[in-house]
Amino acid sequence: MTIHHDTRPTLNLIRLPNGEGLDLPAYESKGAAGMDLRAAVDEAAPLTLLPGKRALVPTGFIFEIPEHFEGQVRPRSGLAFKNGITCLNSPGTVDSDYRGEVKVLLANLGEEPFVISRGMRIAQMVIAPVTQARVAEITEASETVRGAGGFGSTGV
Numbered sequence: 486m487t488i489h490h491d492t493r494p495t496l497n498l499i500r501l502p503n504g505e506g507l508d509l510p511a512y513e514s515k516g517a518a519g520m521d522l523r524a525a526v527d528e529a530a531p532l533t534l535l536p537g538k539r540a541l542v543p544t545g546f547i548f549e550i551p552e553h554f555e556g557q558v559r560p561r562s563g564l565a566f567k568n569g570i571t572c573l574n575s576p577g578t579v580d581s582d583y584r585g586e587v588k589v590l591l592a593n594l595g596e597e598p599f600v601i602s603r604g605m606r607i608a609q610m611v612i613a614p615v616t617q618a619r620v621a622e623i624t625e626a627s628e629t630v631r632g633a634g635g636f637g638s639t640g641v
């Protein structure tokens with residue numbers, strides 16, 4: 486008999502007043518990489534995002550990202566493809582020491598106004614391992630084949 490240990494890190498969520506009644510962020514399929522984030526906008530006042538505009542959309546939760554992990558806020562491809570809605574700062578970075586409300590910076594690159602209603606799944610968050618490097622200044626970079634080639638140096 487194999488015993489499966491749940492090795493997943495725990496993501497503690499603190500529900501804020503504007504998050505009352507919202508479903509928790511959740512993975513919408515067994516293998517989903519990201520958990521969908523819902524808009525904690527006022528039920529009575531949906532947010533209309535006009536073409537070319539951006540808005541910081543609240544999620545209604547504080548996320549206690551586990552130490553040595555980050556939250557990556559990413560667009561949902563359906564909203565991007567159908568409505569031109571993206572996360573302007575994608576991937577948004579939620580630091581493990583952040584204790585404020587997680588918000589989603591949406592931008593409307595489409596041609597039509599986009600109405601964000603309460604509970605709408607407007608983005609997704611991937612929890613990924615991350616490390617901090619010890620920064621050290623040196624005088625000369627090590628030699629590599631690539632050298633300073635970048636920005637298309639390898640062709641298309």
Ligand SMILES: O=c1ccn([C@H]2C[C@H](O)[C@@H](COP(=O)(O)OP(=O)(O)OP(=O)(O)O)O2)c(=O)[nH]1
Pocket residue numbers: 558574576577578579580581583586587588589590
């Ligand atoms: O999509 C995002 C991106 C960031 N944040 C929050 C969590 C993150 O820990 C904090 C800072 O993000 P970032 O470091 O990208 O912004 P900054 O401009 O460097 O702000 P700060 O000086 O506060 O780090 O803002 C969000 O809620 N959503």
Ligand SMILES: [Mg+2]
Pocket residue numbers: none
């Ligand atoms: Mg920062």
